[in-house]
Amino acid sequence: MKVLGIGAICLTLAVAAAHASDPPYVIENLGTLPNKGLSGAKGINSNGYVCGFSANSPSDFASFIWDMNTLVDLGSLGGTFTAAQGIGINAAGEIVGISKNAGGENLAFRWSNGSMRSLYTPTTALGKYSKGFDINNAGVMVGVIQTTYFDIHAAMWTDPGTLIDLDGRIGYNSSANAINNSGTIVGSMKFVDGDSTIDHAFLYDGVTITDLDGRSGYGSVASDINDSDQVVGNAQFFIGAGVQTRAALWDGGVLYDLGVMPGGTQSQAIAINNFGDVVGGGSKTGYAFRPFVIRDGVITDLHDLLPVGSGWTVLYEASDINDAGQIVGRGIHSGVERAFLLSPDCNSNGISDMEDMLGGTSYDCNGDYVPDECQPPACIKGDANEDGEVDALDIAPFVQAVLNGGYTCESDCISDCTLDADDAAEFVTILLSAP
Numbered sequence: 001m002k003v004l005g006i007g008a009i010c011l012t013l014a015v016a017a018a019h020a021s022d023p024p025y026v027i028e029n030l031g032t033l034p035n036k037g038l039s040g041a042k043g044i045n046s047n048g049y050v051c052g053f054s055a056n057s058p059s060d061f062a063s064f065i066w067d068m069n070t071l072v073d074l075g076s077l078g079g080t081f082t083a084a085q086g087i088g089i090n091a092a093g094e095i096v097g098i099s100k101n102a103g104g105e106n107l108a109f110r111w112s113n114g115s116m117r118s119l120y121t122p123t124t125a126l127g128k129y130s131k132g133f134d135i136n137n138a139g140v141m142v143g144v145i146q147t148t149y150f151d152i153h154a155a156m157w158t159d160p161g162t163l164i165d166l167d168g169r170i171g172y173n174s175s176a177n178a179i180n181n182s183g184t185i186v187g188s189m190k191f192v193d194g195d196s197t198i199d200h201a202f203l204y205d206g207v208t209i210t211d212l213d214g215r216s217g218y219g220s221v222a223s224d225i226n227d228s229d230q231v232v233g234n235a236q237f238f239i240g241a242g243v244q245t246r247a248a249l250w251d252g253g254v255l256y257d258l259g260v261m262p263g264g265t266q267s268q269a270i271a272i273n274n275f276g277d278v279v280g281g282g283s284k285t286g287y288a289f290r291p292f293v294i295r296d297g298v299i300t301d302l303h304d305l306l307p308v309g310s311g312w313t314v315l316y317e318a319s320d321i322n323d324a325g326q327i328v329g330r331g332i333h334s335g336v337e338r339a340f341l342l343s344p345d346c347n348s349n350g351i352s353d354m355e356d357m358l359g360g361t362s363y364d365c366n367g368d369y370v371p372d373e374c375q376p377p378a379c380i381k382g383d384a385n386e387d388g389e390v391d392a393l394d395i396a397p398f399v400q401a402v403l404n405g406g407y408t409c410e411s412d413c414i415s416d417c418t419l420d421a422d423d424a425a426e427f428v429t430i431l432l433s434a435p
């Protein structure tokens, strides 16, 4: 067995260290749709909207969107079966997933502007299965379609009805699992490996399909890609005396082993946000599977982030993470299976920081989804000419900034991301108290 192009392997995330350490968290129980007994969350967008499913049994699923307030039933593609689940959601709140139609076939759907549409009408008697996994902010969708009795192929849709089979090879299976906002797609596909084939993570840039892995004898899968083209999934590595499947990151063409939890022997990465934070899960001492988050190269069991007395006894999975670091999945709350939303609460007020920022009680002037009050001061308030001190020289540039209507951190003396009369009064106060 030869091994090609493993590249450098390390245990740290080679990504921007936007978050220095784990903040306190709050966790919300998203409840269930009416007349449903359980729920699970699958995706979350940058605005904190969540998609998922609510169910009684495997034949009685419904798909939901959570709008930060209530669960809304997305409906289904028709018929007596309602088995539907939302899997991917974009910034506009459009959702892709899978739903049964009147004939009982499982089909990919797009939910947009309050209505659900099928992405794929099977054209052959054999191909009766499709699934939507992700949708980007331009509305381009990815998933899988059944093309023959045996073949499930990676697929993309630029619009319902405009299907592109990304694979096209009879006798091979593949899956398109995620798409970023520049349209780059990742998933898994079979590639030639000596006299045989192997399942490897692939990347499609709109022109070419590339084998992200390139190693012989070791398989891999890509499950998500962020807007910096960082790709996560899992890959087989030779560890110690045997092969382990571990969470993996591809960054700049290099494959990184993201490691396992203490005592663990396997892991997988499910999603990555634009700050390089990763969610997934794996084994650890005493547990076959626990969901985790990886921030700044540190793997943390989500159970270790639960607030005291949260009522959540077990978390089964972490499905997605957004740029605000909010994590969704499912677990057991007060004895019943529920969708959860685990959110940073850096200012420890018991309310998710996303709600603080949307409600105007916290500000995020630097646009990194962390309330600015939790961060080191970004500037010297009142130092309008940015020379490091507040004095009379700042008066003219401050007045100019207010008149221009532009924003600078220094002139936003009462930090609310806008310059107005309040800032003028505060500027005077700061100026008069300056040494």
Ligand SMILES: [Ca+2]
Pocket: 344, 345, 346, 347, 348, 349, 350, 351, 352, 353, 356
């Ligand atoms: Ca908060």
Ligand SMILES: [Ca+2]
Pocket: 363, 364, 365, 366, 367, 368, 369, 370, 371, 372, 375
């Ligand atoms: Ca901020």
Ligand SMILES: [Ca+2]
Pocket: 382, 383, 384, 385, 386, 387, 388, 389, 390, 391, 393, 394
């Ligand atoms: Ca100054």
Ligand SMILES: [Ca+2]
Pocket: 412, 413, 414, 415, 416, 417, 418, 419, 420, 422, 423
């Ligand atoms: Ca202000």
